[in-house]
Amino acid sequence: MMVTRRALLAASGAALAAPALAQGEAAKVGLILPMSGPFASTGRQIEAAVRTFLRMSGESHGGKKLEIVLRDDTGVAPDVTRRLAQELVVRERVRFLAGFGLTPLAFAAAPVATEAKVPMVVMAAATSVIVQRSPFILRTSFTLPQATMPIAEWAAKNGVKSAATLVTDYAPGLDAERAFKERFTAQGGQVPLELRTPLRNPDYAPFLQRVRDARPEALFIFVPSGEGAALMKQFAERGLREAGIRLIGTGDVVDDDILNDMGDAALGVVTSHHYSAAHDSAENRAFREAYGQVASNARPNFMAVGGFDGMRLIAEGLKKAEGNLDGERLLAAMKGQSWMSPRGQITIDANTRDIVQDIHIRRVERRDGQLWNVEFDRVPQVRDPGT
Amino acid sequence: MVTVLIDGVASGMLLFVLACGLSVTLGLMNFVNLAHGAFGMAGGYVCAVLLNRYGVPFVPALLAAAVFAAAVGVALERTLYVRLYGRDHLDQVLFSIGLVFVASATVDWLMGARQQLIQLPAWLSGRVEWAGIGIGRYRLFLILVCGAIAAALHLGLVRTRFGARLRAAVDDGVVARGLGIPVNRIFAVTFALGSGLAGLGGALGVEVLGLDPAFPLKWLVHVLIVVAVGGANTILGPFLAALLLGVVDVAGKYWVPQLGAFAIYTAMVLLLLARPQGLLAKAAAR
Numbered sequence: 001m002m003v004t005r006r007a008l009l010a011a012s013g014a015a016l017a018a019p020a021l022a023q024g025e026a027a028k029v030g031l032i033l034p035m036s037g038p039f040a041s042t043g044r045q046i047e048a049a050v051r052t053f054l055r056m057s058g059e060s061h062g063g064k065k066l067e068i069v070l071r072d073d074t075g076v077a078p079d080v081t082r083r084l085a086q087e088l089v090v091r092e093r094v095r096f097l098a099g100f101g102l103t104p105l106a107f108a109a110a111p112v113a114t115e116a117k118v119p120m121v122v123m124a125a126a127t128s129v130i131v132q133r134s135p136f137i138l139r140t141s142f143t144l145p146q147a148t149m150p151i152a153e154w155a156a157k158n159g160v161k162s163a164a165t166l167v168t169d170y171a172p173g174l175d176a177e178r179a180f181k182e183r184f185t186a187q188g189g190q191v192p193l194e195l196r197t198p199l200r201n202p203d204y205a206p207f208l209q210r211v212r213d214a215r216p217e218a219l220f221i222f223v224p225s226g227e228g229a230a231l232m233k234q235f236a237e238r239g240l241r242e243a244g245i246r247l248i249g250t251g252d253v254v255d256d257d258i259l260n261d262m263g264d265a266a267l268g269v270v271t272s273h274h275y276s277a278a279h280d281s282a283e284n285r286a287f288r289e290a291y292g293q294v295a296s297n298a299r300p301n302f303m304a305v306g307g308f309d310g311m312r313l314i315a316e317g318l319k320k321a322e323g324n325l326d327g328e329r330l331l332a333a334m335k336g337q338s339w340m341s342p343r344g345q346i347t348i349d350a351n352t353r354d355i356v357q358d359i360h361i362r363r364v365e366r367r368d369g370q371l372w373n374v375e376f377d378r379v380p381q382v383r384d385p386g387t
Numbered sequence: 388m389v390t391v392l393i394d395g396v397a398s399g400m401l402l403f404v405l406a407c408g409l410s411v412t413l414g415l416m417n418f419v420n421l422a423h424g425a426f427g428m429a430g431g432y433v434c435a436v437l438l439n440r441y442g443v444p445f446v447p448a449l450l451a452a453a454v455f456a457a458a459v460g461v462a463l464e465r466t467l468y469v470r471l472y473g474r475d476h477l478d479q480v481l482f483s484i485g486l487v488f489v490a491s492a493t494v495d496w497l498m499g500a501r502q503q504l505i506q507l508p509a510w511l512s513g514r515v516e517w518a519g520i521g522i523g524r525y526r527l528f529l530i531l532v533c534g535a536i537a538a539a540l541h542l543g544l545v546r547t548r549f550g551a552r553l554r555a556a557v558d559d560g561v562v563a564r565g566l567g568i569p570v571n572r573i574f575a576v577t578f579a580l581g582s583g584l585a586g587l588g589g590a591l592g593v594e595v596l597g598l599d600p601a602f603p604l605k606w607l608v609h610v611l612i613v614v615a616v617g618g619a620n621t622i623l624g625p626f627l628a629a630l631l632l633g634v635v636d637v638a639g640k641y642w643v644p645q646l647g648a649f650a651i652y653t654a655m656v657l658l659l660l661a662r663p664q665g666l667l668a669k670a671a672a673r
Contacts, residue, residue: 040499207641237525238514
């Protein structure tokens with residue numbers, strides 16, 4: 001009697017366990033993004049891009065099913081990011097950490113990745129040093145100096161001899177200011193005026209008036225992406241364009257997500273960046289179409305492409321590691337990957353784990369009643385100058 | 388030089404319209420309403436939504452923003468604020484700052500966290516050159532509108548019957564009630580007026596100050612500075628204070644950009660050291 005009952009239990013246990021074994025263990029991806037708060041647009045773009053990838057390429061890679069565990073870190077609290085990363089690793093047993101909207105948030109999670117030996121894919125944050133914070137960090141976004149230097153070179157080559165800079169007074173702003181000045185003066189340009197605006201309460205009018213009175217040939221700007229519109233409006237209203245000053249900057253300022261709302265003030269602004277929704281390639285057209293289906297016809301921006309390529313990196317890593325979920329095996333498999341992204345050819349450098357990609361020079365133009373960043377020049381395979 | 392001055396005056400005027408409602412509730416009704424900026428935010432969003440989604444022209448959108456903020460003000464005053472008139476200031480501060488968080492979260496949920504952008508009509512964009520001085524048309528518009536509001540408020544409080552009743556109600560509510568003055572109704576109307584003005588200020592400010600769910604907290608400090616420096620029981624005091632701070636802020640950013648936003652705080656400290664009761668207040672008034 002006893003034996004039969006035990007056999008019965010064992011049999012039913014096996015029956016319960018069987019389907020789970022047949023499906024195999026899922027590879028969980030802990031996605032930490034600012035889904036609320038001031039940087040929620042970054043989170044929304046990346047999350048939609050991640051879903052776009054799963055829709056286009058399927059969920060199974062290297063025999064493992066990718067499972068996304070999304071967490072909101074609100075964008076302003078590094079301690080929350082760190083706690084979420086810990087919870088994802090310990091409780092959810094995720095095999096990848098991904099996302100990270102801003103530099104301090106990536107910094108906060110880096111020690112968790114190192115300790116748990118979990119590959120950490122930075123899909124947005126753009127300060128140079130991030131990849132050095134942990135040997136498990138790989139980046140699929142861009143770095144600020146990488147995006148800034150080409151516009152400095154382009155300006156110098158196209159007859160701009162003096163350029164003022166106007167950046168927001170926080171780490172990425174200072175990075176951009178330094179990178180621009182370094183490269184621009186190396187090419188023989190002059191930087192007569194360097195202005196920094198406070199992060200809070202930005203009224204750009206007085207700063208721009210100052211620029212107008214200094215009369216440089218161009219004004220280089222870097223501001224957090226939502227602020228670009230206000231700045232460009234003031235630029236137009238103050239008549240700086242009529243005064244013969246050209247507006248140049250990195251692509252953050254003419255973010256595809258909000259470019260259409262900026263109106264005519266944005267027309268003619270020349271920027272350098274790694275992705276434009278208007279990029280002319282089959283990969284990008286397919287990406288944009290799928291993204292539009294996932295995100296109710298929204299336009300993907302440079303954050304979205306970072307999220308999309310981050311998922312691709314994870315999927316390729318799983319394939320190459322043949323479904324092995326060991327962190328170090330996965331990391332080794334992800335290093336050195338190279339593929340054709342919607343933005344162009346990109347490589348995750350095997351040594352620095354940072355992204356190497358084309359940077360495009362673009363001008364804002366109106367096409368079919370919409371504003372686009374139309375690419376007209378390209379600097380191939382730029383690496384972060386810091387590494 | 389003159390351009391900088393005019394920019395400063397325009398931004399000061401805008402600050403005044405945003406802040407004067409607070410100086411009324413704080414100075415006249417003796418109620419600390421830190422949620423004042425939330426009414427400004429409400430006005431701003433109404434204006435932006437009407438302009439962008441429904442194609443309403445700019446001026447009607449401004450008026451709608453003011454009316455909406457005033458209506459919200461009345462509703463909240465009747466249901467919530469009225470319970471706190473008699474309580475001490477700490478309760479009022481805690482309550483109203485809580486209201487700010489509720490308002491910000493609501494707006495975040497409804498509209499998203501990104502900056503709201505509006506397109507000004509053609510007659511307000513661009514700038515006019517006049518005797519070699521370039522002035523933005525919108526700044527000029529701000530100065531005219533806000534100046535008119537300030538004048539109307541001042542006259543209304545000093546010259547009209549309503550103004551006299553309001554001052555009486557504030558000075559001694561019990562006696563005023565005894566004389567047949569409907570104190571509660573007067574307070575409600577005043578509160579609505581203050582909220583409506585904040586709503587108008589928020590709507591006017593979308594183009595200059597920006598607008599996102601953090602708006603009430605971002606500008607709370609500036610609004611409080613205006614009220615603190617101006618003294619909280621006149622219209623003229625905060626008006627002068629707002630002008631002064633606007634000019635100092637803009638001029639500071641123009642000539643000493645390294646200081647960034649710090650000029651305005653320096654000015655506040657100096658002014659408060661010189662006149663701790665506010666710009667126009669008589670030292671022994673209270």
